[in-house]
Amino acid sequence: MTGCTPAEQQAALLQDAGTYLAGGGLGLFQLPADLNLVVARGEGSRVWDVAGREYIDYHLSSGPALLGHAHPEVIAAVQAQLPKGSTYFFLNEPEIQLARKIVDAVPCADEVLYTGSGTEATFYALRIARARTRRDKVMKFEGAWHGMHDYGLWGTVPSTPSDYPRSKPDSVGVPAMAGELVLVSPFNDSAKAVEMIERHAKELAAVIIEPLQRVLLPEPGFLQAVREVTKKHGIMLIFDEIVTGFRIAWGGAQEKYGVVPDMACYGKAVSGGFALAAIAGSTDAMQVLDVRKRNRAEVVWATNTLNGNPVCAAAGVAALDVLAEPGVYDRLHAIGSRLRKGIEDAGAKHGIAVQCPGEDAVFGVRFTARKPLRNWMDLTTSDKDLGYRWACEMIRRGILVNPNEKIYISVVHSDADIATTLSAVDEAFASLKK
Numbered sequence: 001m002t003g004c005t006p007a008e009q010q011a012a013l014l015q016d017a018g019t020y021l022a023g024g025g026l027g028l029f030q031l032p033a034d035l036n037l038v039v040a041r042g043e044g045s046r047v048w049d050v051a052g053r054e055y056i057d058y059h060l061s062s063g064p065a066l067l068g069h070a071h072p073e074v075i076a077a078v079q080a081q082l083p084k085g086s087t088y089f090f091l092n093e094p095e096i097q098l099a100r101k102i103v104d105a106v107p108c109a110d111e112v113l114y115t116g117s118g119t120e121a122t123f124y125a126l127r128i129a130r131a132r133t134r135r136d137k138v139m140k141f142e143g144a145w146h147g148m149h150d151y152g153l154w155g156t157v158p159s160t161p162s163d164y165p166r167s168k169p170d171s172v173g174v175p176a177m178a179g180e181l182v183l184v185s186p187f188n189d190s191a192k193a194v195e196m197i198e199r200h201a202k203e204l205a206a207v208i209i210e211p212l213q214r215v216l217l218p219e220p221g222f223l224q225a226v227r228e229v230t231k232k233h234g235i236m237l238i239f240d241e242i243v244t245g246f247r248i249a250w251g252g253a254q255e256k257y258g259v260v261p262d263m264a265c266y267g268k269a270v271s272g273g274f275a276l277a278a279i280a281g282s283t284d285a286m287q288v289l290d291v292r293k294r295n296r297a298e299v300v301w302a303t304n305t306l307n308g309n310p311v312c313a314a315a316g317v318a319a320l321d322v323l324a325e326p327g328v329y330d331r332l333h334a335i336g337s338r339l340r341k342g343i344e345d346a347g348a349k350h351g352i353a354v355q356c357p358g359e360d361a362v363f364g365v366r367f368t369a370r371k372p373l374r375n376w377m378d379l380t381t382s383d384k385d386l387g388y389r390w391a392c393e394m395i396r397r398g399i400l401v402n403p404n405e406k407i408y409i410s411v412v413h414s415d416a417d418i419a420t421t422l423s424a425v426d427e428a429f430a431s432l433k434k
């Protein structure tokens with residue numbers, strides 16, 4: 001597009017996106033036309049759009065860019081691998097190295113199975129659990145996000161409480177029959193969860209849980225109660241650590257909250273922003289994948305062409321090496337906690353009821369006075385319209401956030417980034433008050 005200004009170029013690209021991409025974008029969220037953007041590049045804590053605008057990025061690709069964009073060590077690892085080929089569908093050194101690092105870091109892990117996405121990871125983890133236990137039903141918690149497969153999309157974003165253990169499908173196209181196999185319980189209600197698990201123990205293969213459910217902290221004792229009752233009945237406990245893994249601590253939620261599941265799903269940060277995810281599990285849980293010890297009819301099928309490919313695995317090895325450096329998690333927590341407190345203080349100053357629930361490395365900005373925020377229904381008290389308008393005001397000021405979603409912190413956000421962001425927060429709140 002010669003002769004166009006950068007702004008005209010971006011407008012033309014957005015028009016093409018509207019024509020050629022299904023739904024005109026990425027799916028579930030849309031920005032207003034005057035703020036919509038096409039990312040041209042990212043570096044560190046920043047991204048630039050095609051029109052030339054710079055943003056401090058707290059979306060971070062919805063989490064994967066934990067090291068910031070284009071981290072030099074990840075680039076170097078990928079560049080070293082690329083001339084050797086990008087995929088073989090045979091064993092390769094980076095995938096073995098990465099598996100070893102994951103096993104070293106993750107309390108529940110003896111072995112690793114690679115998948116291509118978080119959705120595939122939770123989908124296969126449930127299949128592994130069914131094969132291991134020879135039972136069919138699974139349980140999840142209301143408001144938990146486990147990806148886009150037919151067993152995950154029940155009771156994820158209901159506007160009224162579910163008729164526990166039944167819930168409604170989140171997407172059209174999810175077969176009603178899948179709902180027969182998925183029980184839903186409210187998060188942080190130990191008594192209800194234990195009672196439901198006990199009642200369905202003989203048919204339950206797995207309980208899958210986001211230990212930090214979106215932005216909701218587990219209350220003391222909740223994860224422990226679920227661990228205890230699942231163990232008692234031989235039900236596989238699966239932690240979905242796709243957000244929390246390598247982010248809220250080196251050993252993820254298992255380390256942070258001190259509860260060890262049978263399997264855990266990893267994605268996002270585990271591969272430095274490249275398309276790879278994984279299930280890490282105990283030898284006992286993963287035995288159903290072992291073609292060396294079982295005949296084919298007894299083995300779980302969970303193989304995909306590009307899984308564990310050497311480019312993504314090399315990126316993952318480099319990313320985990322950076323995260324293993326001393327002080328990384330302290331810095332992540334310090335930066336995140338400053339931002340959370342700053343947003344809440346600005347809300348108090350402007351008389352806006354706003355809270356930042358979650359962990360320092362990943363949290364929400366929720367416009368509600370309800371305290372404490374314990375479960376999905378508590379979160380529905382948040383004013384989503386205000387959340388959307390706040391996000392727009394932030395984007396207008398060069399701070400990239402996903403409306404009503406999470407704020408992700410990277411290891412390269414600086415004190416100066418936080419100061420700039422907090423001054424935008426102050427202006428955005430002032431503008432909302434008008």
Ligand SMILES: Cc1ncc(COP(=O)(O)O)c(C=O)c1O
Pocket residue numbers: 062117118119120122145146147148210240241242243267268277
């Ligand atoms: C907790 C959790 N589990 C699973 C998924 C699905 O991962 P993916 O988008 O890679 O399929 C997500 C995605 O955001 C997630 O947040």
